[in-house]
Amino acid sequence: MAVRSRRLAYMREAEEAAAAPGSAMLAEDALVPSWRSFVVAGAVLAVIQIGFYLTAAALPLYLRDHGAPEARIGFDVGLGSLSGVALVLLAGPAINRYGPVLFLRLAAAVYLIASLGMLLVPQEVSITAFRALQGSGMAVAIPSTYTLGAQLLPRRPATALGMLGALNSLALAAGPPIGLQLYVGRSAVWLFLPAAATAALGLGATVILPRHEPSPEPASGLGFDLSWLPSILGNMLFAANFGGILAYLPLYLRQLHGPNAGIFFTADALGVLLLRVPTGMLADRYGSFLPKLIGLVVTLPGLAALFLRPSVATLVVAGAGTGVGAGLFITGVLGDLSRRSTEANRGTAMSLGSGSFSGAIFAGGIVSGLLIGPYGWNAIVWLGVMTCLASLPFVVWGQRSAPTPPS
Numbered sequence: 001m002a003v004r005s006r007r008l009a010y011m012r013e014a015e016e017a018a019a020a021p022g023s024a025m026l027a028e029d030a031l032v033p034s035w036r037s038f039v040v041a042g043a044v045l046a047v048i049q050i051g052f053y054l055t056a057a058a059l060p061l062y063l064r065d066h067g068a069p070e071a072r073i074g075f076d077v078g079l080g081s082l083s084g085v086a087l088v089l090l091a092g093p094a095i096n097r098y099g100p101v102l103f104l105r106l107a108a109a110v111y112l113i114a115s116l117g118m119l120l121v122p123q124e125v126s127i128t129a130f131r132a133l134q135g136s137g138m139a140v141a142i143p144s145t146y147t148l149g150a151q152l153l154p155r156r157p158a159t160a161l162g163m164l165g166a167l168n169s170l171a172l173a174a175g176p177p178i179g180l181q182l183y184v185g186r187s188a189v190w191l192f193l194p195a196a197a198t199a200a201l202g203l204g205a206t207v208i209l210p211r212h213e214p215s216p217e218p219a220s221g222l223g224f225d226l227s228w229l230p231s232i233l234g235n236m237l238f239a240a241n242f243g244g245i246l247a248y249l250p251l252y253l254r255q256l257h258g259p260n261a262g263i264f265f266t267a268d269a270l271g272v273l274l275l276r277v278p279t280g281m282l283a284d285r286y287g288s289f290l291p292k293l294i295g296l297v298v299t300l301p302g303l304a305a306l307f308l309r310p311s312v313a314t315l316v317v318a319g320a321g322t323g324v325g326a327g328l329f330i331t332g333v334l335g336d337l338s339r340r341s342t343e344a345n346r347g348t349a350m351s352l353g354s355g356s357f358s359g360a361i362f363a364g365g366i367v368s369g370l371l372i373g374p375y376g377w378n379a380i381v382w383l384g385v386m387t388c389l390a391s392l393p394f395v396v397w398g399q400r401s402a403p404t405p406p407s
Helices: 002-020 024-028 031-053 061-063 068-096 100-118 124-152 157-185 188-208 224-253 260-288 287-308 312-339 346-375 376-390 392-400
Strands: none
Touching: 002 031, 002 068, 024 068, 024 260, 031 100, 031 157, 031 188, 061 124, 068 124, 068 224, 068 346, 068 376, 100 124, 100 188, 100 376, 124 312, 124 346, 124 392, 157 188, 157 260, 157 312, 188 224, 224 287, 224 312, 224 376, 224 392, 260 287, 260 312, 287 312, 287 376, 287 392, 346 376, 376 392
């Protein structure tokens, strides 16, 4: 009887401790709702991004069919990335101050407007302008979700970012080939109305996102930390190859009457999808140097496959190589940025990580536009090889000042 009384007393004490603010038991109980909220945030990201990626690979063809010169298409497509870069310095501090959910809603609304605008006003100037608007939505969608994910799973930030990146890659795997098939096999209406519909669905889905308070003490100014510099510069050089591929691979294959470029983009996205989560877990435990180095090494033969005459097999090999490499490299970069930031400036870190990728896409597309006319497709591939190799010193530089991963 005495034992039972003591047991009941202990249970009452435990309940009171659990109800106390800041108790360890409360933190433990919060793990379950954090995972649930994380799953909801990931689902919203995947739905929103489908609206963006449906138009990605078909847009060069749409621009060419409406009179855009071939040499200018790299600029027109890349302008979406440039607009994202232009917003980086504003988006990060705003996410720090106002929280990420507001900006996820804004991104979905922007995608919706851009898709309808490109359909209803089909001239090169207006298509390019709506592409720039679309890029501004991308500039806040990814860093907002990454910021929310790192907040929800603070003990394993690289794993959280890897999971969210995998969901984004799932949208990337599905969107471009479906968009190309809808545009080539049907019409622009069949491309842009589904893109608008998925953006609208994503916008509606944001109402079920958890309310997550912004940092009570946001970083002063822009919140930039110099320790992020090697990761950001390395990411820009590594990702530059994709700008030329995105802008000119669909045109190159259509001129040759080759396979659907969506084969490459799907293989690339699936490669990223498969490697994001395990790379995040590896980076959380052992650091990011090895994943980034392996990612760089794997990307180079993937790019080399693009020198070969296009076929389904070469596109699959190329896409798998670049995708697996990106899954390793970019997840390591984002893990570094998350570990080297705090609640007060993580929005800035994630925004700069996303912005460095967008800037690389724009720069790669612009330079590729200058190369495609006089030197042809192979020059674009060589550009990608050289920028990948140029990222290696920044991988080494980042390793020298890397924080020790948590045990």
